[in-house]
Amino acid sequence: MSLHLMDFFEIRNGLVSKEFRAREIVSYFLKRIEDHNDQINAVVTINENALRQADQLDLRLARGERLGPLAGVPFVIKDIFCTEGLRTTACSKMLHNFVPHYTATAVHRLISAGALVLGKSSCDEFAMGSSNETSCFGICRNPWDLSRVPGGSSGGSASAIAAGIALGSLGTDTGGSIRQPAHFCGLVGMKPTYGRVSRFGMIAYASSLDQGGPMTKRVHDSALTLETIAGFDSSDSTTSKQSVPRWSASISSDLRSTKVGILKEFFEDLDPETAETIEIAKKVLQEAGAQFVEVSLPLVKKTIPIYYIVATSEASSNLARYDGIRFGFRAQGADELNIEDFYIRNRTLGFGSEVRRRIMLGTFALSSGYYNAYYEKACRLRRLLQEQFRELFCRCEFVLAPVSPTAAFQIGQKIQDPLEMYQNDLFTTVSNLVGLPAITVPVKLNQYGLPLGVQLIGPHFEEKRLFDGGFAIEEKIQFYKSRPNGF
Amino acid sequence: MASEIFEPIIGLEIHAQLLTESKIFCSCSAQFGGGDNENICPVCMGMPGTLPVLNEKVVEFAVKTGIALNCTICKDSLFARKNYFYPDLPKGYQISQYDRPLCSDGCVEFFVDDELKRVRVTRAHLEEDAGKSIHDASSSLVNLNRSGVPLLEIVSAPELKSPREASEYAKEVRRILRYTHVCDGNLEEGSLRCDCNVSVRRKGESTLGTKVEIKNLNSFRFIEKALNYEIERQIDCLTHGRKIIQETRLYDSEKNRTESMRSKEEAQDYRYFPDPDLLCISIDDDQIGAQRKTIPELPSQRIVRWRSQFDLSHMDAALLADERDRGDYFQETVNRCGNPKAAANWIMVEVMGKLNDEKKDLKDLKFAPSLLGELIQLIDSKRISGRIAKDIFKKMWETGESPTQIMEKFQLNQLTDDTQIREMIQRVLFAHPTEIEEYRRGKIKVLGFFVGRIMKESKGLADPQMVQKILMEQLDEGTKGTCE
Structure with missing residues (x-):
């Protein structure tokens, strides 16, 4: 029985029809983690209670209780989400010993729906990165090619699913951190509308951009997961009170009368491989009935600087709480220092270089004398982008776009050059800046056997259009049938 | 004389702790006291991943105060982060307000002796309190009970002309806060804190001199003494040709002098920016209207009215208006008996005297003001003598019975046959x-x-x-x- 090839529906069905028990599911996947995690380093903490939680699920089933929509589905959770009693580190030395006594709302809802949490997945330190090379637990690898990165920052999540050591994951996306790893690992990655998913318990990187979302192999599973975790949360004032549709029950690949925008600026100087991927997706969408309109929005070329100013500014403040006083890392000998040096020692040794770089960039951008030139200007342009996208979506239902300039790159290839690394976010940051939902759907493997996907970007709260468009692609291409060798 | 050549200009920042049951961004108790680190949760401890959620009650209280301070209430004001490192500031930033405060452009009317003055209130904004650091020789401890307690910072324009005016203004703000029941104004427990900004300039000049901030003055007396010292120090600087340094100074009440804490060069860059975790505080006219209805007649208005309507002396009017329940008690007594002078005397002499002796509070009284009014009426209509009235008053104090009842029960009617x-x-x-x-x-x-x-x-x-x-x-x- 190959549980790791099943979708969520098949898992739940098998469980409810007593084909297998939840305990078997957990044992099966824990075994796969044991067998494969050494190769990819995707899971950083195993949930020691997973078997016990499975037993509880089995008990409820035996009692004839109705199980939730995600019953039995094994998840790994990006180590950015706080999990009560289970170490949560943001993959930073700063939080190497941090065990929260509260659970993130999204994770709580996932578990309430019957999902089984196998453990925590790796990511870039504090979700800052595009390659999962900055994790304090070491680099995570891409199962499609172990010499390459799985993408980031939710690289561990993507790698784990691609390797079949979990079926789903919750990732977070601040500038592409769900969609780009999904693209690198051949998965469906959904970044919902800002405000759809509660950020409570999600360790903040950039609060106005961060959004949690599902990473799965199938579009339907993505919809099912999102409708489970989405919705207003009284612990997060920025969550929306918009009702959450049952997307999974209404997915349709019929795209007749759907207008798909082709954003001109995204197609300049495109890598041939990426262009070809887009062409395939275009063809599939066209077959499903979609029409294309060219749209233009010159300002999207400026999204990288806008993004890095906003994100680092917020990060510089969000990460101020890591001072070694109440929790987390305290450097040896720090207690002997005066308070100023105590902070400096803890924060210099507790944070990795990329995190320190972003804190410094953000601190600079917010400094008196520079605020207007950087942060305020970025916010102004951000508002302009929001207005322009509102107009743009009067002309089309969603936008078809690349996810990333290339397929997965080599480990070490970009880590020494932050600006080169930041360019990876060229096509993804704009949806965070505007708060738009966007999905990555896998399309093909390139000549080296590396996955390539496309991105669909929709207007606020119109995730349905993205699930429909994504499903049209999935139904035709059935990428989920492809598997990396050796997994 | 130097004081004839120079004049001081003073502005006050008053931090008032709002009397809500819970903290501003979490549901922990905001009450004073409690064991160390007893009233804390992941949110006010600044634990990773936690988020602030605004306590609506805090906004109600702040709007109410804003109206009482004659402010314009901003309908979409913003929270901002004030970033700085300190061990008792768990998030590494304080949630405050910066360029869009909840209340702005108000004014406070208050008396200095019997003269009515008016000072503009530039703004009043919401913020969270920090925790408390306790230092001893070998270590420092942090108590976060106060972290997240709601504060309203009330900033006056630099318009106060003397230390006395400053302290009277501060007293009036305290009275207004107590009248509106938004703050208990307890200086010792820190629910009211005051920072003073002061500069001096030559009379006739229109630009302000270099200002000095004096922090954490925890009594009205200290406000006056610290300002007096500081003004003299600044005048002395200027007359001797020395420059005044823009700095923050602390008042040492034992030595009665101010001492430099940090200069502007060492001042922090707080890197304010809008807090992305919180939405703007949206307030509509209905909410403002509802709060406006709850504002009572304020102390200075009372004094003005009682002086003209009741012909009370300023001293008496001010003493009666000092606390809202005392003023209410007086007004209700007058409403019953129609004799303000007698009511004032009875309350100031008999009631307050006895309360003082017994270390009691007006709310401990067993009889309502209408009964005191009744007693005065009995005197005025000659049904009892003033001496008998005092006997009846004693019995009222003990039992709370009405004076007419007592009079009849003990047959104390005045004999006029x-x-x-x-x-x-x-x-x-x-x-x-x-x-x-x-x-x-x-x-x-x-x-x-x-x-x-x-x-x-x-x-x-x-x-x-x-x-x-x-x-x-x-x-x-x-x-x-x-x-x-």
Whole structure:
């Protein structure tokens, strides 16, 4: 029985029809983690209670209780989400010993729906990165090619699913951190509308951009997961009170009368491989009935600087709480220092270089004398982008776009050059800046056997259009049938 | 003299702790006290991944205060982060307000002696309190009970002209806060804190001099003393050709002097920016209207009205208006008896005196102000004498019974029946022929003796004025008689 090839529906069905028990599911996947995690380093903490939680699920089933929509589905959770009693580190030395006594709302809802949490997945330190090379637990690898990165920052999540050591994951996306790893690992990655998913318990990187979302192999599973975790949360004032549709029950690949925008600026100087991927997706969408309109929005070329100013500014403040006083890392000998040096020692040794770089960039951008030139200007342009996208979506239902300039790159290839690394976010940051939902759907493997996907970007709260468009692609291409060798 | 050449300009920042049950961004108790780190949760501890959620009650209280300070209420004000590192600031930033405060452009009217003054309030904004650091020789400890307690920072324009004016302004703000029940104004427990900005300039100049901030003054007396010291220090600097440094100074009450804490060069860059975790505080006209209805007549308005309407002296009016419940008590007493002067006297002398002796509070009183009014009415309508009134008052104090009830129960009605009084006088005179003789020989003092005896005969109930009048008549008649 190959549980790791099943979708969520098949898992739940098998469980409810007593084909297998939840305990078997957990044992099966824990075994796969044991067998494969050494190769990819995707899971950083195993949930020691997973078997016990499975037993509880089995008990409820035996009692004839109705199980939730995600019953039995094994998840790994990006180590950015706080999990009560289970170490949560943001993959930073700063939080190497941090065990929260509260659970993130999204994770709580996932578990309430019957999902089984196998453990925590790796990511870039504090979700800052595009390659999962900055994790304090070491680099995570891409199962499609172990010499390459799985993408980031939710690289561990993507790698784990691609390797079949979990079926789903919750990732977070601040500038592409769900969609780009999904693209690198051949998965469906959904970044919902800002405000759809509660950020409570999600360790903040950039609060106005961060959004949690599902990473799965199938579009339907993505919809099912999102409708489970989405919705207003009284612990997060920025969550929306918009009702959450049952997307999974209404997915349709019929795209007749759907207008798909082709954003001109995204197609300049495109890598041939990426262009070809887009062409395939275009063809599939066209077959499903979609029409294309060219749209233009010159300002999207400026999204990288806008993004890095906003994100680092917020990060510089969000990460101020890591001072070694109440929790987390305290450097040896720090207690002997005066308070100023105590902070400096803890924060210099507790944070990795990329995190320190972003804190410094953000601190600079917010400094008196520079605020207007950087942060305020970025916010102004951000508002302009929001207005322009509102107009743009009067002309089309969603936008078809690349996810990333290339397929997965080599480990070490970009880590020494932050600006080169930041360019990876060229096509993804704009949806965070505007708060738009966007999905990555896998399309093909390139000549080296590396996955390539496309991105669909929709207007606020119109995730349905993205699930429909994504499903049209999935139904035709059935990428989920492809598997990396050796997994 | 230097003080004739220079003038001080003072502005105050008053931090008022709002009296909500829970903290501003979490549901922990905001009450003073509690064991160390007892009223804390992941949110006010700044634990990773936690988020602030605004306590609506805090906004209500702040809007109410804003209206009482005659401010414009911003309908979409913003929270901002004030970034700085300190061990008792768990998030590494304080959630405050910066360029869009909840309340702005208000004013406060207050009295300095009997002169009404007005000072503009630039802004009043919401913020969370930090925790408390406790240092000893070898270590420092942090108590986060206060972290996240709601504060309203009320900033005056630099318009106060003297230390006395500054402290009277601060007292008035405290009174307004207490009148509106948004803050208990307890300086010792830190629920009201005050920073002063002060500069001096040559009279006639229109630009402000270099300002110095004096932090954490925890009594009105210290506000005055610290400012007096600081103004003299600054004038001394200027007359000796030294420059005043823009800095923050601390007041040492034992040495009665201010000492430099940090200069502007060392001042922090707080890197304010809008807090992305919180939405703007949206307030509509209905909410403002609802809060406006809850604003009582404010102390300075009361003083003005009582002075003109009731002809009270400024001192009396100010003393009665000092606390809202005292003022309410007075007003209700007047409403019943229609005699403000008597009401003022009774409250200031009898009620407050006795409360003071027994270390009690107005709310501990067993009788309502209407009953005190009734008592005054009984006097005014001559049904009881002032002396009996004091006896009745004592009984009211003990039992809370109405004065009329007490009067009837103990038959304390004033005796005003002419015949009865004449009979009593006759009896007393008859029993004391010697004293009558003395009186007739010109020993007027004996009159008092007779009055005493007659009052005693009447168990104190006879109307003393009547007694006096009839007694004189009878004694004088008697004199005439013997002459015959």
